[in-house]
Amino acid sequence: MNLVDLRSDTVTRPTKEMLNAISYSKLGDDVYQDDPTANQLQEKAAELLGKEDALIVTSGTQGNLISILAQTNRGDEVIVGDMSHIYNYEAGSTMIIGGTSLFPIPNDNTGSLDINDLQNAKKSDDYHKPKTKMLALENTHNMAGGKVINLTELELITSQARVLSLLLHLDGARLFNASIYLGVKPKKIASYFDSVTFCLSKGLCCPIGSIIVGSREFIQECRRWRKILGSGMRQVGVIAAPGILALDTMVDRLAEDHLNARFLAEGLSNIKGVLIDPENIQTNIVRFNLSKEYSNKSKILVSELMKKNIIINPSKDNFRVVTHHDISKKDCEHFLLSIAKILKN
Ligand SMILES: Cc1ncc(COP(=O)(O)O)c(C=O)c1O
Known part of the structure; x- marks a missing residue:
């Protein structure tokens, strides 16, 4: 993959x-x-x-x-x-x-x-x-x-x-x-x-x-x-x-990145432990937090995602993911399924 x-x-x-x-x-x-x-x-x-x-x-x-x-x-x-x-x-x-x-x-x-x-x-x-x-x-x-x-x-x-x-x-x-x-x-x-x-x-x-x-x-x-x-x-x-x-x-296609970012934000908003308001996502940057009960997961989130071939930047409490030309909707689905699993376990 x-x-x-x-x-x-x-x-x-x-x-x-x-x-x-x-x-x-x-x-x-x-x-x-x-x-x-x-x-x-x-x-x-x-x-x-x-x-x-x-x-x-x-x-x-x-x-x-x-x-x-x-x-x-x-x-x-x-x-x-x-x-x-x-x-x-x-x-x-x-x-x-x-x-x-x-x-x-x-x-x-x-x-x-x-x-x-x-x-x-x-x-x-x-x-x-x-x-x-x-x-x-x-x-x-x-x-x-x-x-x-x-x-x-x-x-x-x-x-x-x-x-x-x-x-x-x-x-x-x-x-x-x-x-x-x-x-x-x-x-x-x-x-x-x-x-x-x-x-x-x-x-x-x-x-x-x-x-x-x-x-x-x-x-x-x-x-x-x-x-x-x-x-x-x-x-x-x-x-x-x-x-x-x-x-x-490459300019017009940025709209696709915005759609993928919105898709990610909506998906994240349905995952228990994630705090995000999809209405705030306007372009290709998605920022989200983990709720208090899940804050211990923030330490392992990056390494667990890496095991699934996903890289995000480490953070204590505010994560940022960014969509771009090399990220497809399928990649976004993979990310959402992976983060949901990690937070559930
Ligand atoms: C808003 C903004 N301005 C400037 C820069 C700097 O660009 P560069 O990394 O090419 O120096 C960045 C980089 O992420 C940025 O996000």
Whole structure:
């Protein structure tokens, strides 16, 4: 039986078509900006997100870091959600490398923010304080269980941020999951922001890479920061070729991952010992808890599932499973039957 890897959508392997595209891609030297495949991907991404220009970078973390460094100076501050990936999982990189601090305000359980908290977080012009320069949002929101900030909410928060003269960055690692869920074009979501990053290497199945989009001038500055970080890459077409294919063929199919996630959530809600509200599952991330009486099972859950060829990340009390291209409905059924058995024994 094949491995059912539910840890993340980052575990997806490139498809045969992607590997073929890599072998046939036209290559150049991207530091000279003459890799035709990289250029084609960047033009396509910019067009898709309605921005002037785009840049391929090594990872989502690098995309967020470069986007922030290119728009802030040492001593500036970026407001982020306290559950955001930028704040929790990017090693404080903006502070280490750019001297730009992060100021967290509470995320609600949809990944959104309260505009009063936003207003209070913006510092006055006072030399005792950092200069609040930017607000960074995340959509879909990973720690909020793949939740989507809807357009009304986005409009509200971003217009308030503009009133406060803040720049706006979107960590759109899973931007296409958000656009599929909302039934809007990705450029609609991107239109609220100065800079957006999205990942090729998550649900879109590519082996490596993320994209930053924004104005021509901003992307030029990003190119400089990418070089400073040692990621001025050469024959980037080998990364870009699957990226082009992904944008053409992998976006619409994310809806299937959302259906499988919902199927998993509904199945889990019928298993004694599992706490989950399927109504909360909007995209491809499913978070669930074990009830108190079953909490002793949390230690053995991962190893018992492994015996059935299923991998999930260990957790003390809040488990996350993620659906993706390499997870079928049958795999979901196998997971549900397995977890039900483990909790029953
Ligand atoms: C919301 C979000 N932003 C950024 C990243 C970082 O992406 P990468 O792992 O490519 O650095 C992730 C990765 O899981 C993520 O979930």
